[in-house]
Amino acid sequence: MGGLGDGLSGLCSLLWLLLKARGRLRSRYWAWRRETAFGAGPTPSPGALLGPMWDYARWVGRMRRIRKSRLMSHDPV
Numbered sequence: 523m524g525g526l527g528d529g530l531s532g533l534c535s536l537l538w539l540l541l542k543a544r545g546r547l548r549s550r551y552w553a554w555r556r557e558t559a560f561g562a563g564p565t566p567s568p569g570a571l572l573g574p575m576w577d578y579a580r581w582v583g584r585m586r587r588i589r590k591s592r593l594m595s596h597d598p599v
Contacts, residue, residue: 532579
């Protein structure tokens with residue numbers, strides 16, 4: 523699975539996170555996360571966020587795939 527597959531897997535993870543947050547992304551926690559990712563200043567426009575969000579979704583998908591392959595290949599003692 524390459525970039526697209528990892529991206530779709532990561533996108534599902536991001537949607538799951540949105541559901542867990544019940545759509546409340548304006549809390550202090552999420553403001554802190556935005557500052558951590560993009561610096562303390564004016565929030566970038568939604569269009570400017572799409573590229574980094576897609577990169578993050580692909581990274582999440584890749585990490586999930588690696589974790590799954592490690593769990594599947596591990597032989598219990």
